[in-house]
Amino acid sequence: MVASASDFGRMAGIPGFRLHLPPRVPPVSRAPARFVFITWMLLMLPGCDSGPPRGAERTPAQESAAAEELERESRRAYSEAVDAADSIAHTEVSESDRYGGTIVVAGRNDIVTLNPLVSTDMESAQHQAYVLFTTLVRSGPEFEPIPWLARDWDVDPEGDRITFRLRDDLYWHDGVPVTAADVAFTWERVVDPAVPFFNPAYFDAWEAVEVLDEYTVRFTVRPSSNLLYGWAVTAILPEHILGEVPPSELATHPFGTVEPVGSGPFRFVERIPGDRWVFEANPDFPEALGGRPYADRLVYRQIPEDAVSEAALRTGEVHMVVDADPSAANRLARDSSLVVTSYPSAEYSLIAWNTRRDPFSDPDVRRAMTLAIDREAIARVVRGAYGSVSMGPVGPWHWAFDPEWKPLPFDPDSAATLLEGAGWADTDSDGVREKDGIPLSFELYSTPRQSWRDIGEIVQAQLAGVGVEVQPRTREQASLIPLVTSPDRRFDAFMVGWSRDVPLDDRDLWACDRVDDPMHFTGWCLSELDAVLDSMQVVADRKTLERLTHRYEALVVDAQPFTFLYNVETVLARTASLHGVEADVRGTWASVSSWWLDPESRR
Amino acid sequence: MGFRLQLVARPGVTTLIRYVGSRLLQAIPLLIGVVTLIFVLLHLAPGDPTSLWFHPDIPPEVMERMRESMGLDLPLHQQYLHWLKSFFTGDFGYSYSHFRPVSAVIGDALPATLLLGGAALLVAFGVGSAVGAWQAVRRGSPTDSFLTVVTLFLYSMPGFWLGLMLILAASTWLAWLGLPVSGMTSVDHASLGPLGRMSDLAGHLVLPTVALGLGSAAGVARFMRGEMLEAIGQDYVRTARAKGLPEGVVIRRHALRNALLPMVSLLGLYLPILFGGAVVIEVVFSWPGMGRTMYDAVLARDYPLVMATSFLFGLLVIAGNLLADLLYAFVDPRVRYD
Numbered sequence: 001m002v003a004s005a006s007d008f009g010r011m012a013g014i015p016g017f018r019l020h021l022p023p024r025v026p027p028v029s030r031a032p033a034r035f036v037f038i039t040w041m042l043l044m045l046p047g048c049d050s051g052p053p054r055g056a057e058r059t060p061a062q063e064s065a066a067a068e069e070l071e072r073e074s075r076r077a078y079s080e081a082v083d084a085a086d087s088i089a090h091t092e093v094s095e096s097d098r099y100g101g102t103i104v105v106a107g108r109n110d111i112v113t114l115n116p117l118v119s120t121d122m123e124s125a126q127h128q129a130y131v132l133f134t135t136l137v138r139s140g141p142e143f144e145p146i147p148w149l150a151r152d153w154d155v156d157p158e159g160d161r162i163t164f165r166l167r168d169d170l171y172w173h174d175g176v177p178v179t180a181a182d183v184a185f186t187w188e189r190v191v192d193p194a195v196p197f198f199n200p201a202y203f204d205a206w207e208a209v210e211v212l213d214e215y216t217v218r219f220t221v222r223p224s225s226n227l228l229y230g231w232a233v234t235a236i237l238p239e240h241i242l243g244e245v246p247p248s249e250l251a252t253h254p255f256g257t258v259e260p261v262g263s264g265p266f267r268f269v270e271r272i273p274g275d276r277w278v279f280e281a282n283p284d285f286p287e288a289l290g291g292r293p294y295a296d297r298l299v300y301r302q303i304p305e306d307a308v309s310e311a312a313l314r315t316g317e318v319h320m321v322v323d324a325d326p327s328a329a330n331r332l333a334r335d336s337s338l339v340v341t342s343y344p345s346a347e348y349s350l351i352a353w354n355t356r357r358d359p360f361s362d363p364d365v366r367r368a369m370t371l372a373i374d375r376e377a378i379a380r381v382v383r384g385a386y387g388s389v390s391m392g393p394v395g396p397w398h399w400a401f402d403p404e405w406k407p408l409p410f411d412p413d414s415a416a417t418l419l420e421g422a423g424w425a426d427t428d429s430d431g432v433r434e435k436d437g438i439p440l441s442f443e444l445y446s447t448p449r450q451s452w453r454d455i456g457e458i459v460q461a462q463l464a465g466v467g468v469e470v471q472p473r474t475r476e477q478a479s480l481i482p483l484v485t486s487p488d489r490r491f492d493a494f495m496v497g498w499s500r501d502v503p504l505d506d507r508d509l510w511a512c513d514r515v516d517d518p519m520h521f522t523g524w525c526l527s528e529l530d531a532v533l534d535s536m537q538v539v540a541d542r543k544t545l546e547r548l549t550h551r552y553e554a555l556v557v558d559a560q561p562f563t564f565l566y567n568v569e570t571v572l573a574r575t576a577s578l579h580g581v582e583a584d585v586r587g588t589w590a591s592v593s594s595w596w597l598d599p600e601s602r603r
Numbered sequence: 604m605g606f607r608l609q610l611v612a613r614p615g616v617t618t619l620i621r622y623v624g625s626r627l628l629q630a631i632p633l634l635i636g637v638v639t640l641i642f643v644l645l646h647l648a649p650g651d652p653t654s655l656w657f658h659p660d661i662p663p664e665v666m667e668r669m670r671e672s673m674g675l676d677l678p679l680h681q682q683y684l685h686w687l688k689s690f691f692t693g694d695f696g697y698s699y700s701h702f703r704p705v706s707a708v709i710g711d712a713l714p715a716t717l718l719l720g721g722a723a724l725l726v727a728f729g730v731g732s733a734v735g736a737w738q739a740v741r742r743g744s745p746t747d748s749f750l751t752v753v754t755l756f757l758y759s760m761p762g763f764w765l766g767l768m769l770i771l772a773a774s775t776w777l778a779w780l781g782l783p784v785s786g787m788t789s790v791d792h793a794s795l796g797p798l799g800r801m802s803d804l805a806g807h808l809v810l811p812t813v814a815l816g817l818g819s820a821a822g823v824a825r826f827m828r829g830e831m832l833e834a835i836g837q838d839y840v841r842t843a844r845a846k847g848l849p850e851g852v853v854i855r856r857h858a859l860r861n862a863l864l865p866m867v868s869l870l871g872l873y874l875p876i877l878f879g880g881a882v883v884i885e886v887v888f889s890w891p892g893m894g895r896t897m898y899d900a901v902l903a904r905d906y907p908l909v910m911a912t913s914f915l916f917g918l919l920v921i922a923g924n925l926l927a928d929l930l931y932a933f934v935d936p937r938v939r940y941d
Contacts, residue, residue, distance in 0.1 A: 102790055102791065104790055112700065112701050112702055113701075113702040115702070118702060251702065252697060252702065254703070256702060257701070257702050257703050258703075270793065272711075272787075272788070272891060273701070273703075273708065273711045273712075273891060274711070274712065274891035274892075274895060274896065275786055275787060275788075275889065275891040276786070276790065278790065297790070299790045301785075301786065301790075301889070302889060303785050303786075303889045304886055304889060304895075305767075305785075305886065305887055305889070307767055307770060307771075308767075308770055308784055308785045308887065308888065308889060309785075310774075311770045311771065311773070311774035311784045311785075312774075312784055312785050314774045314775070314778075315773070315774045315778060315781075315783070315784060317783055317784065317785065317786075476648075479648075603791065
């Protein structure tokens with residue numbers, strides 16, 4: 001066990017906003033939407049720490065690194081092919097034979113509460129949206145809202161009222177029907193300032209609610225580009241149980257920890273704190289929403305140590321490890337009884353430059369930094385085959401992402417030219433550039449996780465190559481946050497990992513009128529970008545929104561207030577006896593009703 | 604603090620009670636010292652729980668209200684007195700990282716730690732004394748040298764590494780044993796009969812107990828070997844041999860019994876080591892105990908939970924020490940308390 005590497009948590013969840021906690025850091029309530037640092041990062045792989053091979057000669061170490069990478073890629077391709085073949089090979093197991101058994105899933109973090117009003121972590125969010133509760137709508141593959149608890153809805157011609165008609169065949173697990181009153185109650189609570197709901201901004205455009213009858217509810221709304229998205233990630237809560245609880249006491253109510261009552265495909269059975277949650281199939285779940293799930297029982301277990309969850313996977317104690325360690329993926333894929341798959345996650349990491357101070361007030365210096373850092377190598381070191389260079393503020397999985405986009409290249413020569421042009425030259429031949437007698441030297445902050453230390457060293461070595469001195473500094477999460485958010489912003493640069501969200505509302509990062517807000521780390525802003533970002537919040541037409549998004553990407557990438565490092569792919573390792581797992585950026589548990597176990601491996 | 608060795612025996616019941624009473628009284632300032640130190644250290648570390656909850660969408664006044672509700676807006680000494688007061692009225696506070704009262708969190712975790720610590724203590728002293736005695740009897744033999752190397756090795760190994768190696772072994776070469784590598788119970792635990800539950804629990808207990816107890820067992824063995832060698836060299840052992848007693852009886856009745864005496868005081872010394880080790884071992888084996896709870900609470904700056912867990916650990920250690928002293932009096936009539 002590596003000692004207490006505290007790190008920023010990470011928001012992910014259904015893309016982008018819930019906290020995905022780093023190993024062994026317990027979930028903290030209300031963690032920051034983006035203030036959260038990457039979780040699983042790895043030790044360095046050999047041969048990757050000194051940057052890419054330059055020149056034609058390759059050392060044996062580079063050869064073996066290349067061979068290793070080739071193997072990694074082919075293992076990955078192989079494992080994915082196995083996964084694809086899996087669905088075909090098991091068609092002989094008839095529909096009716098798929099029912100039964102207990103599926104055990106392991107993750108690093110405990111689910112401390114299933115109360116959607118207070119929890120902030122990824123696993124909780126997933127269990128709320130897909131396992132224990134139901135949501136009003138679901139997100140389709142392109143994040144378009146599809147009917148779920150709401151059979152359908154219509155927007156009146158003026159566009160300021162939306163009416164949902166609900167299913168009448170969905171029941172709370174205690175037998176009470178799910179009705180319009182529950183929907184109205186849930187909305188009233190998530191927007192209540194006394195309730196610490198993690199992102200009430202999802203409902204900024206929602207102004208009033210009116211229950212028309214038992215299964216019809218109408219809201220008054222303002223125009224918004226992602227009007228329904230909040231409803232796809234917010235579990236509907238039982239009014240008949242929580243209605244009498246004062247809003248300020250909802251956070252501490254035992255509903256989420258001791259006796260959760262949901263309406264989803266699985267019912268709550270028991271919870272052993274620090275160990276597991278047990279759910280059982282809900283036989284009354286409506287056919288139209290997938291009906292009774294295949295598995296009799298579903299168990300979520302917390303196993304904080306990666307090595308232990310790997311061992312538990314091999315011994316068959318668990319059937320799937322979510323967010324497995326990418327450095328173990330290759331090893332796991334070699335085991336024919338295991339299958340390793342991955343899906344793009346909303347998470348990425350970056351270096352933020354403080355443009356309020358020299359030298360990073362100069363965009364050319366920031367561009368030079370990005371050009372001089374081999375981001376490909378960093379992604380490889382930290383994520384193995386499960387990461388890619390991050391190009392800009394929008395995730396490659398997002399429907400509005402510009403597919404034509406190319407990342408800035410690794411080009412130290414151009415970086416040197418830019419720095420020369422900006423007036424930074426090494427006049428005293430000490431290896432560090434100066435301007436007006438001030439050396440080009442800065443402190444790069446991060447949390448003390450090993451992966452950040454590794455990246456810090458790589459950046460240090462690579463920037464030394466262009467005459468820039470980097471002093472990596474680590475601060476524990478709880479002290480780094482005040483450093484980078486306090487009004488005096490006494491830092492040059494820091495590294496961070498967080499998740500992108502589906503609604504692209506990044507005004508807290510860039511808006512000119514919010515420069516003094518805590519999240520405005522860089523201090524960089526642009527009036528054109530302000531206009532683009534403002535329009536992006538209200539335009540409903542996807543074509544227009546796509547154009548605006550591309551402009552947003554271009555403006556940010558041009559100015560480089562961030563150096564975008566890499567995107568993360570989430571690794572899922574499972575036993576070959578578990579089938580039907582289809583995960584994408586919406587999350588691991590989205591397909592939970594159709595997970596099934598080989599009859600012979602059921603317990 | 605403690606006892607004075609006197610050659611005149613007879614600890615009366617009243618003196619014993621008075622002794623225990625004074626020890627307990629001494630424990631109070633000690634415990635207050637412990638929690639005060641922890642309180643200060645905890646608050647010296649930068650950040651507080653709310654800085655981890657930092658969120659752009661939360662209006663500042665809501666953050667302020669949260670801080671107020673947790674009492675974090677008060678000056679430190681007031682926070683401290685507040686905490687001390689509620690603590691002594693039996694209110695451990697509310698855990699903000701578990702969304703439950705601290706007493707409920709601890710109520711779940713404490714039995715798990717006591718079970719693991721107790722089992723590890725048994726292993727440490729049972730195995731340790733047996734191996735040490737065995738070595739002393741065969742002093743200088745190849746077995747002795749071999750066991751010396753092994754015990755020294757185990758003694759030097761950090762518990763978490765030992766734990767990971769055990770997990771590796773149990774999931775590969777020893778997979779046929781079917782030993783569970785994590786958690787405290789199987790997922791089907793609730794559906795088992797009473798016997799099944801016990802064996803399920805015992806199975807889960809094996810690896811963490813060995814990982815936690817083995818290092819201490821090695822230490823105990825080193826100690827026991829020395830004590831035993833000393834006992835074997837004593838006059839009364841020579842006398843016993845001269846009487847013509849069989850060697851087995853000499854060793855068991857005369858040497859071993861005397862050598863075990865000082866082990867009792869070792870018990871008090873090993874309790875803190877075992878409970879401290881539990882913090883790491885519980886994380887490695889996903890054991891839902893106090894150690895892991897405390898570790899997570901520290902990282903989350905969950906002040907009330909850290910305070911309560913460290914208080915309980917302190918209490919366990921003090922109780923262990925007291926128990927060891929009392930046991931010592933029980934087994935050694937020469938000890939007397941006054």
